[in-house]
Amino acid sequence: MTLFTIIFYFFVGLTALSSVSILFVRNVLYAALLLIICLLSLAGIYIMTGAEFLAITQILIYAGGVLVLIIFGIMLTGRVMGKPLEVDHKNIFIGTLVGLGFFFLLSYAINLTAFNFPASPSDADQHQHVGKIGVLIMSDYVAPFELAGILLLISLVGAAVIASFTKTKNNVAD
Amino acid sequence: MLPIEPLLYLSAFLFSVGLIVVFTKRNAIVILLGIELMLNGANLNLVAFNRAQPELFDGQIFALFVIVVAVCETAVGMAIVLRVYHFYGTSVPDQISELKEKP
Numbered sequence: 290m291t292l293f294t295i296i297f298y299f300f301v302g303l304t305a306l307s308s309v310s311i312l313f314v315r316n317v318l319y320a321a322l323l324l325i326i327c328l329l330s331l332a333g334i335y336i337m338t339g340a341e342f343l344a345i346t347q348i349l350i351y352a353g354g355v356l357v358l359i360i361f362g363i364m365l366t367g368r369v370m371g372k373p374l375e376v377d378h379k380n381i382f383i384g385t386l387v388g389l390g391f392f393f394l395l396s397y398a399i400n401l402t403a404f405n406f407p408a409s410p411s412d413a414d415q416h417q418h419v420g421k422i423g424v425l426i427m428s429d430y431v432a433p434f435e436l437a438g439i440l441l442l443i444s445l446v447g448a449a450v451i452a453s454f455t456k457t458k459n460n461v462a463d
Numbered sequence: 464m465l466p467i468e469p470l471l472y473l474s475a476f477l478f479s480v481g482l483i484v485v486f487t488k489r490n491a492i493v494i495l496l497g498i499e500l501m502l503n504g505a506n507l508n509l510v511a512f513n514r515a516q517p518e519l520f521d522g523q524i525f526a527l528f529v530i531v532v533a534v535c536e537t538a539v540g541m542a543i544v545l546r547v548y549h550f551y552g553t554s555v556p557d558q559i560s561e562l563k564e565k566p
Contacts, residue, residue, distance in 0.1 A: 294465065301469050308480045308500055317492055324496050327477075331503055338470065340510045340523050343530075350530055355499065355537045362492055362541045366548045376490040379557070384486030392479035399471045406467060406515050422520050430524055437531045444535035452542035 297337050303330040317363050317374045321356060328352050342419045470511035477504030491544045491554045495537060502533045 307326040314320050328351045335344035367374045426434050477500055484497030506526045513522030548554045 297465055298469070301473050304473060305476055308477055311484060311493075311496065311500070312480065312487075317490060320493055320496055324499065327500070328503065331507065334470070334473075334507070335510055337465065338510055338514065339517070340513065340526070343506075343510060343523050343526055346527060346530055350534055351499075351503075355534060358537060358541055359492060359495065362544060365545055366492065366554045374490070376488050376493050377555075378487050379489050381487050384483050387486060388479045388483035391482060392475055395475035395478075396472060399468065399475065404467050407517065418520070418523075422523060425520055425524060426527075433528060437528055440535055441531060444539050448538040448542035451539070452545050 293337070297334070300330045300333040300337070303327075304334065315375045317376055318360070320376075321359050321363060324359075325352050325356050328356070339418060342422045467511055467514060470507060474504045474507035474511065477501070477507065489555050489557060491547075491556050492541075494556070495540050495544070499533065499537070502529060505529065 304327050307323045307330070310323050311320045311327075314323065328347060332344040332347040332352070335341070335347060363374055481497045481500030481502075481504060484500060485494050488494055488497065506529055509522040509526045509529070511522075513520065544554055547559060551559055553559065
């Protein structure tokens with residue numbers, strides 16, 4: 290067992306542990322911080338499986354953008370001042386049953402299948418993944434790329450319009 | 464060469480945990496966190512199966528677009544949660560049974 294393998298299983302264990310801890314914490318802010326740990330260790334796994342560009346995107350966009358947005362949302366929706374925002378539970382039995390059943394179904398399917406993937410590419414072309422992905426995005430996948438840009442523009446303008454605190458007719462009537 | 468089975472088990476685990484979070488939690492923001500977990504499980508699956516054809520990068524580029532759509536979903540979702548909180552004073556979906564004007 291080399292150091293590479295040990296680090297890989299460390300990241301796998303960290304991801305699993307931090308994600309399952311979200312189920313048990315009651316403070317919403319702690320759940321968001323645990324999700325940050327989960328996403329960062331997922332980025333480590335991406336690097337070790339040869340998806341460096343995706344790992345950097347994961348760190349920049351998820352851990353840097355989405356989670357900051359969610360933490361601002363948590364800060365803005367605390368009901369009582371000085372008291373942390375806590376979450377209640379419902380449907381615990383049914384939800385756990387469905388989740389565990391789904392997990393065991395998927396595990397059974399994975400266990401049943403024999404994967405014989407080709408060997409990992411050599412170290413020589415390992416460090417050219419980012420350049421190849423950039424060329425592919427700008428050539429073969431340019432139409433979805435532009436569509437993704439339009440989708441981002443539309444959704445961010447929509448989010449800004451929805452969240453802006455304008456004077457509606459209700460507020461004037463009050 | 465790392466084995467691929469741990470990645471597949473981990474992605475199934477992440478998806479199931481996200482499913483349990485969406486089912487059992489009563490806060491809208493935590494439900495959004497659960498949806499993020501499920502999307503990350505799907506992303507990990509795409510990256511793992513990208514190794515079936517390492518010379519193509521279909522899985523990784525698909526995962527990039529999944530991340531873009533997840534960002535859009537989170538931005539609009541948080542905006543709706545903030546607006547609903549501003550209007551009703553709560554972010555628990557069960558307490559909001561209709562989006563009409565207050566009587």
